Amino acid sequence: MSHKRIPKRKAAIAVGSVAALGAAALLLPHANASQSHGDDAAPRTFKATDVSGVANMLATQLGDAFAGSYYDAAKKQLVINVVGNNSNVVNQIEQAGAVAHQVQNSTSALQAAAKTLKADATIPGTAWAVDPKTNQIQVTADSTVTGGKWNTVESTVKNLGSGVATLKKSSGTFKTFVDGGDAIFGGNVRCSLGFNVTAGDGTPAFLTAGHCGVAAAKWSDSQTGASIATVDQATFPGNGDFALVKYDDPATQTNSAVNVGNGQSVQINAAVDATVGTQVFRMGSTTGLHNGNVTGLDATVNYPEGTVTGLIQTDVCAEAGDSGGSLFTQDGGAVGLTSGGSGDCTAGGETFFQPVTTALAAVGATLGAGDAGAGAGAGAADPSASAGGAADPSASAGGAADPSAGASDAAGAGDQAGGAADQSGAAGDQSGAAGDQSGAGMNGSGVVATP
Template sequence: MSHKRIPKRKAAIAAGSVAALGAAALLLPNANASQSNGDDATPRTFKATDVSDVAAQLASQLGDAFAGSYYDAGNKQLVINVVGNNSNVVNRIEQAGAVAHQVQNSTSDLRAAAKTLKTDATIPGTAWSVDPKTNEIRVTADSTVTGTKWDTLTSTVKDLGSGVATVKKSAGTFKTFVDGGDAIFGGGARCSLGFNVTASDGSPAFLTAGHCGVAAKQWSDAQDGAPIATVDQATFPGDGDFALVKYDDPATQANSAVNVGDGQSVQINQAADAAVGQQVFRMGSTTGLNDGNVTGLDATVNYPEGTVTGLIQTDVCAEPGDSGGSLFTQDGSAIGLTSGGSGDCTVGGETFFQPVTTALQAVGATLGAGDAGAGGAADPSAGAGDQAGGADDQAGGAADDQGAADDQGAADDQGAADDQGNADDQGGAAYGQSGSGMDDGSGMVTTP
């Protein structure tokens, strides 16, 4: 297997470089811009990336009546959950072009339930997030949750009351996904470059998973190669799973694009909050390009290394070799960084992502290359011609409206396991997949 070095002054994001099959056909120009038919009471059609701002505004206006929101992709509509039948509330929602949906559980109800889960059921191998489509907390237990652990979890859910939470089993095991995307190497670990950014001091850098950042301080673009970047900040476990890694060469041009394989790339123009029901794409060197939908926000995941909160839950498949890689949308919005999950791309499963907006805000970085000129390497043939403009709108204040509660993913102080460095996940057998940017490969924390 040969390894291609990144040109010294050019580091193009390529979150995976195997041939893009299946989902690649979906990366075509999307003209579903928000529009109204002139009747304020008639639902508008929205782009998924537009609904967060509208939902945030309605959340602030509706107060306790607001109980979350989600995107109805089939009808391209924004659905707002409301408690009670106040006609003024319904009118305000309809005037904004959204659809009002009456539900049982208020935001405060779901927050209280999430706190109970944190207190009574923080069990390794469990996860929970709010599903605004069902107005419940979705609790998932992996294959390691058995016996008294399973009994504790199910009894806790039952005690929350009818219609508040549901619990299901996952066939796999929740684990962090070290490796994947355009591979980077550090301390024996393989991870993935997520999105290139500009650090607060103006230096070129990139985001990746936090469990990669705590596993090694220096990272290379080739196995056993010379370091090209050094970790500046890393969070894992706890309040997220993200790391800021600065390029050692200050002249590096941190271009902003995602390589989707087969010679194509998608320009990344902005960071955006996820919306439940939104279609998203994930690229990784193990499984190539895959798509799916956001199923929950503010997810809490109890990994073996500790508890991580504030994640995005999806049904996009992932396998060993995808950690830190890019989650993005058709119109070129950066959404998340691959954290972990269960299952694989044969049987499916749950996959969790660190929100990019939250990571950018926490590390003080901006998306793209700043003065270096973001995105020069992107191939417009990738089919993202109508990518939304307005780069760097990374303030992540709207994600909570979608999932009906900021702290549903349980409190930040839940997990602080000492083994956060993931020393045992470093193994990384290279798979010789070719591509632009950094050479790809896989090797994982654990096998599924």
């Protein structure tokens, strides 16, 4: 398949073909649904993009009584965990339209437990996050954690005490999704473009995964094409997995739209914080469009290249080549950038994402061209379009939120560039697959032109 050079006047993001078009039928079916308001103290129904603001407000108001929150997708309600039975605290929660849920473990207790895990169980192939639905830390060990390593993790979890943490085994292996059929190319590495942004100095740019940014400085829209963008900042491993890549042509207009294939795209309206329990969609050029639920916040993942903190955990599948791709809500909220995980889109697994809000703040960028009304290149997604079977939006996953943020000392970002590049050794042999997967509206690249 031939590749065209990206038009330099306008660009709307696109991160691959749609391998699971069923999910497209779910996009934006209730984007304009209004919240129902009853009595001030009665539970309200919330849109997924609204709950994080209310939860953050209550966290500030309640102080030490606040022990996490999650979204009950079935009832569309925000649940606030509280320690103790203070009637004033309960009243504040109910007046905000949320539901109070009394729990045993305080936020500070879970933070202390997470610090113990970091000190005693930072082993490649492990991850942990706090599940607000069970009020416990959920620890996961992949298939490489065996023998003495497994015994260490198991004993650390047990020593945290009863009701504090649970341990489960993953059949896959935690890895970054850097190699495969991708939409943007940097040397021997391929990744997916996440969201178009405007850098702090006003120049056009995009966000992608940090492990892509440390692996290559120059990025193209085809494997053999000339550079169209250059890495400006990259973080990996450590406190995040994100990179700011500036377009080489300053005339490029960075519209905010995710191409979901089949000639359709979803307008991105704002960057939003993830909330446990909300439904999200992931787009990547290797596996296309898939949906699932947020199951964890501020997750710590111990990749082979080093430890990364502050990630979002989900049950949305992903595979090699999806790194950097967009995670977003049906309402058009930009949520995350694909980092890595275990499993695949056949067996499932855990997948981790860099929060967009954190990345934007760190690099000093804003979404799109600073114009929330910028048009989507391929037209808005049609919720009534038939897509060969819709995915089940009622599928619910457990929640999580790991309050243990903190940069890892395991390795420096500079030491990981070679490792990330080495992971993509087969990239050159897979160029045909990348071209074959460029979906409707694509011009063989990670960027699709607007009219």
